[in-house]
Amino acid sequence: MRGMTASFVALALAAVGFTGCQREHVVAEPDYNRQLNSGHALRKLDPSQWPSLATAWGARDGYLDQALDQSISWFQKPSSQQFFPFHEVSTHEQAAGSVVAFKEFLKSSSTEQEFLGRMQQMFDCWQTVGYNDQGTVLFTGYYAPEFKASLTPDSTFRFPLYRRPTDCVTDPVTGEPKGRLQADGTVAPWPNRAEIQSSGMLRGLELVYLPSEFDVYIIQVNGSAKLTLQDGSTMYVGYAGKTDGQYVGLGQTLLDEKILTERDLNLPNVREWCDKNPDRAMEFINRNNCFVFFTKYDGSNWPAGSLGVKVTERTTLATDKKIYPRGGFLLVDTKSINFANQQVPFNRFMCDQDTGGAIVAPGRADIFMGVGASAEILAGAQYAEGTMYYFFLKPEYASQYPLPPVAKKGAPASGE
CATH class of the missing domain: 2.40.240.50 (Barwin-like endoglucanases)
Incomplete structure (x- = not known):
């Protein structure tokens, strides 16, 4: 929805500066819009540097499943191939297979330990460099x-x-x-x-x-x-x-x-x-x-992001698509605001499915908060630092998780 640089935009109110959060004792304002000189915004982590996935595993929900399906539908489009390979990070086969494998792991893993073991065995983890080359990102919010x-x-x-x-x-x-x-x-x-x-x-x-x-x-x-x-x-x-x-x-x-x-x-x-x-x-x-x-x-796909797929509440992320890869899943670790205006932890798996006019640097990202007045409140108050991690299948596993066949129009969806 936010693709002011792509098909459809929805730029966060907080990205415009609408935030109710106060920051005290600030010596110097961080330059969240600092640009990269070249290349992409990800750094591959050693397995010993991986973040904990336990909280995000516990927070998985139907929204995540919906968002993963939307990413899979985007990867099924031939037009998605033009954005890969994404530097040395991922091929199209890896990126698409990563979403398919992750969705399967979420469904078939009976315990947190089983899920974590499969992730660590088959995936590489890439952390953002952030605005300061230390992984720090400003997370704002947007809504429909x-x-x-x-x-x-x-x-x-x-x-x-x-x-x-x-x-x-x-x-x-x-x-x-x-x-x-x-x-x-x-x-x-x-x-x-x-x-x-x-x-x-x-x-x-x-x-x-x-x-x-x-x-x-x-x-x-x-x-x-x-x-x-x-x-x-x-x-x-x-x-x-x-x-x-x-x-x-x-x-x-x-x-x-x-x-x-x-x-x-x-x-x-x-x-x-x-x-x-x-x-x-x-x-x-x-x-x-x-x-x-x-x-x-017609609105059947509303609200849609810059990838042309429907964005999902608290699970779609908007980033700068010149330096971050499209369509994949990632872990976001930051803070958010609840309706009592209290800052609470936000540690969730999300999908990178959107972009925006003010989201033009490695130190900026926007969380889609939903539709209507309630989402407007959350989006307007979202303003917190954090970091994020992208996950891609190791090359040797990519071919094991092919995209599902594209459903023909009028055919029942898988599982029906």
Whole structure:
């Protein structure tokens, strides 16, 4: 859902800076967005350096099973092969077989010890280098929002989402924005957000109308939404492309301008401030020159991530796909927030199935928290350091775990 660099985006509110967590006694701000000079973001661990898998084994649930099935369905697509081999880490056969084997181990292992033994025998473990080359990652959160909307403008619904214009140029493989096609065939940078909005260059491309500019902005940041229309029907919109302008988070701007403190920085407070200060809010929103376009789709796969598969609550992770491998499973070890606003351990197996406009470094990752208002609360408060570990079958075991055959349309699913 978050693929601002791929097919569909949903960028975390916390990734925009919406967080209710306070960090005290900070001497220097960590540079979570520090870029790699080259290569990928993983370091192979010696078996003696493996993390404990016991807590994640105990936390396995139906969400994990669903997410693994979604990854398997992605690996079954021939288009997935173009992203492998992923450096020296994994071939396509290894990556796909890893998910198949892991799913089988979860199902067939009768004890934790049996599961751990099979994992250590057949898998290699790769830890992120993080932002500091010591494995530290900032984990934020995102969700799939729901809004009221109208297909026609009126006094309430005045702020449009736009379809993708024909002159929007993106890389055909990665979806990375390249710019705007000119009459002479060259590609030039897009104008800034304010000029795009005021010039009328998108007139006629209105897809649907929202009640506020802030709602439009949140949908642009998340990259998808479930919309309830005036007649009670439901419409799903998803990412269709974006301009090549720089992304600047509204939350970070409010911090920089000293309008809100980190203690007060959460989505309700940001929304309240924007409602009370619409002109300044628009000024700050316009600092984000990454402008997202949308398309309507049937919603059967909603909410979907950048891999084109449905994302799963608390089990789909979004990372920078230039430096992290697609589709595989991993262990995330961090903290999360519960509905009592208490920080609790978060140690789960997840699947890397998404990406996002602000998730562009080895020190950033986004946890999908779910759909709707409850998930919005958790996503907006998610802001914690941690680390993560990817697991891939050793080459000699990859051929033992082939992908299952693709089910034909209309055929019953496996096990039915």
